[in-house]
Amino acid sequence: MPTMNMIHAINSALDVMLARDPDVLIFGEDVGYFGGVFRVTEGLQAKHGLTRCFDAPISEGGIIATAIGMGAYGLRPVPEIQFADYILPAFDQLVSEAARLRYRSNGEFSAPITVRSPYGGGIFGGQTHSQSPEAIFAHITGLKTVIPSTPYDAKGLLIASIECDDPVIFLEPKRLYSGPFDGRHDQALKTWAGDPAADVPEGHYTVPLGKAAIVREGSDATVIAYGTMVHVAKAGIDQAGVDAELIDLRSIVPLDIDTIVASVAKTGRCVILHEASRFGGFGGELSALLQERCFWALKSPIERVAGWDTPYPHAFEWDYFPGPARLAKALTRVMENN
């Protein structure tokens, strides 16, 4: 099986779907001839043709509006928004139109679109190239939000998203594009080479939406993460020396409620880790769901380790980023309660 980094794996998913389904097409800023600012769509226009993968005007609202119209016609567009920070001009289209079309038309029209967008920090991108907006999409009834953490999952989840009949926000952890970054920014960069999750089949396969992965089994605490933070969590668990179970949600909507409830019921302790700001973040929803369902099993308050409630700061990136040391501290804290 070939080794692929996450860029290659996503490119492969798009390539497979363009070849398999004539109703799949890609458009977005710089995605055509050039192949995208992160090279994710490289070679797809040359291989599949101009109308299958083409450049769009700098108009996120226009990109999503036209994608919805194409979806209503019967196509399965896969628009790219260059950075998740730039998705906000399209927010009305996603909330008022894509998410509501099936419901309000009683199924006469729907928007089976997959909006790909790189998210997250750790690349010195400052306020406007670093944000993690997943919680605002999770709050919108009618949207699915998917976030892979490995090349294998990225390809399988993206194919599942494109084949899904609902609108999907597919957030790509850009810090993981070239390697499994674990938050230890002062150490040598790891690539995906040699990582089992970088063994990616060439052809078609899916990873189902709404099925979390238990990345590491453990008995003393549960750590819930997604995207870049899955790798940070591994490092943090090692640092704390706690026998923690690590769950990678893979998609926050649909949420694999059964897996997280079973784990927290077993361990009695839980730390939720995400890069987005803490207040109103998805960790709040997870925490509420778990206390509703596992309250009597809890030995310690559920902790959230997250970005601070500030904009994403340029010079203070590593002070903001919730790295392994902060997770280790939280894990140590929850282990003090019995």
Add this chain to the structure above:
Amino acid sequence: MTTQPPLALYIPQPSARPGDAARFDHIALDPGAAIVRPSFDAPEKEMRDHPYGLVRVLGQQDSAWDPGLDADTMRKGLRAMVQTRLFEDRLFRAHRQGKTSFFMKSTGEEAIGVAQSLALDAGDMCFPTYRVQGWLIARGYPIEQMINQIYSNANDPLKGRQLPILYSAREYGFYSLSGNVGSRFGHAVGWAMASAYKGDRKIALGYIGEGTTAEGDFHEALTFAAVYRAPVILAITNNQWAISSFSGVAGAEQTTFAAKALAYGIPGLRVDGNDFLAVWAATQWAAARARANLGATLIEFVTYRVSGHSTSDDPTKYRPADEAEHWPLGDPIERLKAHLIALGEWSDERHEQQQAELTEVLRSAQRAAEAVGTLGKSKPSVAEMFEGVFAEPDWRVIEQRRELGI
């Protein structure tokens, strides 16, 4: 020291407020450059004065735009316009009688939805505003179903999920409406791009009000329509009023709405929207252009909103109560009727007879819908609230439905 006066902020004001004499001398009515009907494949640069003219047929001598419709087609249009007006008057009264929560009328604007509905093909799709109910009526959508939707009763085709008149009727070429204005304009462009992508022959028609041309959605849609030469007709219904804001608040004092096309390099037509034949002709021209892979056309239909914005609006609070009577482009129904009578193809007697017959059709449809129930007296199963959020329900709606005990 400067002798210049200080800066002063300009706030546009309409020509008349309640108590003033109604005036429309700011509306340019001369055909101007639009006296010429260019070939449908004329280059855009040869028709850059058209957005400042006015395409007119009725009341003009030998208009180049006369679509040459036969009397049966015109009678069909007249019938649908009359039925639309009677339908809306009846359902407006139903709202006042407490039978529904909300309603909107298109009085005075019926020619637009009706003529475009009849001029375009069955496979074409319109992306409507809430003021083109005539599209559905012209295509024979069942009146009883419209009323069921307005009453949100057990037979509501949209299962009680949508505000009255925000229909969806795919088989009738009528895209799902929503209360947000403007946000479907770009869908029309995307739908048209998809038709071109597939090598089909269908075209799209997007509607937007003149007030909503101020939204980014309008400009985004025009950008995409122009860039990808999408087979779409983009229609602005300029009915002079956006709730209480006159068209000047959207920029009408500076230029025409049709002239917005100039910056995008697509043809712009300014059309007498109360002239059934002019609406038909402009639509036909733009459709021929779109079907020939020559891209989009922007059409401004100059019309007047005779009624209030909705049942929640009282226009006498912000414009002269008799303003509609002074509207220089008249009533679309009266104008087409007079034209048919002048041709010897219609008469006042036949008109009255038809009106009585249509009233009876509406009465019986309303009776049938009311036998199912008016708002609150009948509704679809509450289980419908939880359906259709996703293609397959997720655990949240399954649990919540159980929590509600259904």
